Amino acid sequence: MSSFDIQRPIVELPDQNPDPEFSDEELVWTDAEEEKIEAWKEQYPEDQAAIMKVLWLAQEKFGYLPPEVIKFCGETLDMSFSQAYGVATFYHQYYKEEKGTYVLDVCTCFSCQVCGGYDILHYLEEKLGVHAGETTDDGMFTVQEAECLGSCGSAPMMEITNGVYVHNLTPEKIDDLIESLRAGEVPSFTSMTLPQDEEELGGNRRTDVESTEAYQTQPRAEHMD
Amino acid sequence: MDANGSPQSPAGDWRSYERMLLPPIQDLHKLDVYTKHGGYDRLRRVLEDDDVAPDDITNEVKASGLTGRGGAGFPTGVKWTFMPEPDDRPRFLGVNGDESEPGTFKDRQVMEYNPHLMFEGILLAGYAMHIDTAYVYTRGEYTDWIALMAEQLENAYEAGYVGENILGSDFSMDIVLHKGAGAYICGEETSLMESLEGKRGYPRYKPPFPAQKGIFSCPTTINNVETLAHVPLIVQEGGDAYSTIGAEDMPGAALYGMSGHVKQPGVYEYPTGMLLSDLIYDVCGGMARGEDLKAVVPGGSSVPPIRADQIDGLSMNDESLGEVGSRTGTFCPLVLDEETDMVSFTRRVAHFYQDETCGQCTPCREGTGWLENILARIDEGEGRMRDIDLILELCDNMDGGRTICAFADGAVGPIRAAVKRFRDEFEAKCEASVYPVSTDVSAGPDSAVAATE
Incomplete structure (x- = not known):
């Protein structure tokens, strides 16, 4: 029997109705948060449109979005659970289960693939002892395979926990990155310079960023020769 | 090639081209630098000059021949004319900064290095089409760039370029930033509208087109970030002058x-x-x-x-x-x-579409999965020779208006072309198959390529 039979293998699905992680006492907005939500409602003709912003806020607050949090977000905007759940499950970036402290989204989409995206992913998997989609035992890192993150000129690259981009990845850069993340230091925003600025502006055009990098192509990994 | 570039190039003398979207000016993303270099002057001129009617802007954009830079390449000015006459309904502009087409990373540079040019373009487009509110839909991954835009937008509000009675005129317009959460399909205009309304990003049937029934069933136009950044330049240079830049069929x-x-x-x-x-x-x-x-x-x-x-x-x-x-x-x-394995490449393309299909239409939801499975089988050396034709047959059953939106067409186009143009590579992998299969009568005459020649 081939492992690539057209019939999909039956996989074990995660528990869709786990015991609630957060109690009713925890599921409340602070005054500052409510103020924000009210302002968001003002931005749209209908309150429901603010659900994406409310889900982002909840994810920041609770770390991830178990069903009771999604229900809570829906109630905030007078939406049914099914409506809110439908939105939360449609988008990749809303975490439906608990993740590590740092979520490492390695881009492996084809622009990164042809520049060694999978080499970086596999290096990271080996280094942290997990497969893509899993979290390390210490709860520190979740490694994920991501679709195009929109920085193809600096391939391979990754995003850390829906935030900062790390460009032009090499195994050495991964080593340094993991070390600094373990020490609690998240890299700062890096501005990618435009090649045409090199001549006309002497490189970077922004004086308000500390870290800049140029788009570059990584040399072919040795084992690929 | 001579020193002035290739004479046959439609881009003309590109070596001496001076950049307009991202001109070489330090810190152009800051409001004070932007205004010092003529920023918002075009908006001011349009609002202060009583002779400039909203339709004049649309006509200039039409004359410029500007086409959408988001992928479909539809003429922007023509799109604007689809908007109905103003009535009592609110009117919206959707600014498409979803930029999740793999291989694409240019809108982000506008957001980072020249956000005010985009805002000015939004306001000019808003003036031309009597827009009340513009929603800038940016992909959720661009957290840092959204923060930068939010800061600059606040500055623009404070300086009176956005909001109530812009620059003392009777034109008012709001710009709202909307953060997505990682869905490729939300770059499709009707999906973007659904997402903005706080729903799953399922594309809608067209017609009704967004101009008739868009965001919250109100007249809406959706334009790409870069497309709108061209608008102030067109207003400045004049549509006819702008149309002389670059290739004739899609100038600028x-x-x-x-x-x-x-x-x-x-x-x-x-x-x-x-x-x-x-x-x-x-x-x-x-x-x-x-x-x-x-x-x-x-x-x-x-x-x-x-x-x-x-x-x-x-x-x-x-x-x-x-x-x-x-x-x-x-x-x-x-x-x-030359080192690129086109089979693996095509497999990854298929994987992307399988991952990102919204699942509404059966040909697309199922078809993308089957394409990926078949391509994976070939890539792993277990393919049958007839799989190659099976891919092409599958493709023919997915595109050409069989689905609500053009996602399936987008998925099928590159896969079909890759299989046809690099067929020898696919055949080479199938020949090495551990499952050689000779002509299969059940698959019809098209598959009559013997696997064991």
């Missing part, structure tokens, strides 16, 4: 996002109609790893790849790329060298 400046196996990748600004050979060998300094060119994907994942032996004389405009059955798409060419 363009941001080329070069990636893949070139020496110097990155985002470059040149006129449209650059020769692919100029872009690869001149602008980007040639191939990075000393290998020969194998293929070019000229504008994002949804456009068919071009073989190296086809690129001679091809330029970055739809007329030229159409000759080899491809399109400019998002103007972001991905360059592949």
Whole structure:
């Protein structure tokens, strides 16, 4: 029997109705948060449109979005659970289960693939002892395979926990990155310079960023020769 | 090639081109620097001059021949004329900054390096179409850039360029930033509208078109970030003058996002109609790893790849790329060298579409999965020779209006072209199969390619 039979293998699905992680006492907005939500409602003709912003806020607050949090977000905007759940499950970036402290989204989409995206992913998997989609035992890192993150000129690259981009990845850069993340230091925003600025502006055009990098192509990994 | 560039290039004398979208000015993203260099002057002129009617802006944009830079390449001015006459309903502008077409990374540079040009373009478009509110829908991954835009937007509000009675006129308009959460399909205009309304990003049937029934069932126009950044330039230069820049069929400046196996990748600004050979060998300094060119994907994942032996004389405009059955798409060419395994590449393309299909229409939801499974089987050396034709047959059953939106067409185009143009590579992998299958009568006469020749 081939492992690539057209019939999909039956996989074990995660528990869709786990015991609630957060109690009713925890599921409340602070005054500052409510103020924000009210302002968001003002931005749209209908309150429901603010659900994406409310889900982002909840994810920041609770770390991830178990069903009771999604229900809570829906109630905030007078939406049914099914409506809110439908939105939360449609988008990749809303975490439906608990993740590590740092979520490492390695881009492996084809622009990164042809520049060694999978080499970086596999290096990271080996280094942290997990497969893509899993979290390390210490709860520190979740490694994920991501679709195009929109920085193809600096391939391979990754995003850390829906935030900062790390460009032009090499195994050495991964080593340094993991070390600094373990020490609690998240890299700062890096501005990618435009090649045409090199001549006309002497490189970077922004004086308000500390870290800049140029788009570059990584040399072919040795084992690929 | 002579010193002034290739004479046959539709981009003309591109070597002496001066950048307009991202001019070489330090800190242009800051409001004070932007206004010092003539920023918002075009908006001020339009609002203060009683002789400039909203329709005049639309006519200038129409005259400029500007086409959408988000991938579909529809004429922008024509799109604007679809908006109905103002009535009591609110009117919206959706600014598409979802930029999730794989291989595309140029809108982000506008957001980071010249956000006020985009805001000014939004306001001019808003004035032309009597818009009340513009929603800038940016992909959720661009957290840092959204924060930067939010800061600059606040400055623009404080300075009176956005909001109530802009620059003392009776024109009022709001700009709202909306953060997505990682869904490729939300770059499709009707899906973007659903997402903005706080629903799953399922594309809608067209018609009704957004101009009739868009966001919250109100008249809506959706434009790409870069497209709107062109508008102040058109108002400044005049539509007719702007239409002389670059290729005739899609004039203007363009941001080329070069990636893949070139020496110097990155985002470059040149006129449209650059020769692919100029872009690869001149602008980007040639191939990075000393290998020969194998293929070019000229504008994002949804456009068919071009073989190296086809690129001679091809330029970055739809007329030229159409000759080899491809399109400019998002103007972001991905360059592949001889070492690239086209089967693995196509498999990854299929995986992307399988992952990102919204699941509404059966041909797309099921078809993308089957395509990926078949391509994976071939890639892993377990393919049958008839799988190659099975892929093509599957493709024929997915595109051509069988689904609500053009996602399936986008998925099928590159896969079909890759299989046809690099068929020998697919056959080579199937020949090595551990499951050799000879002619299968049940699959019909088309598959009569014996696997064990």
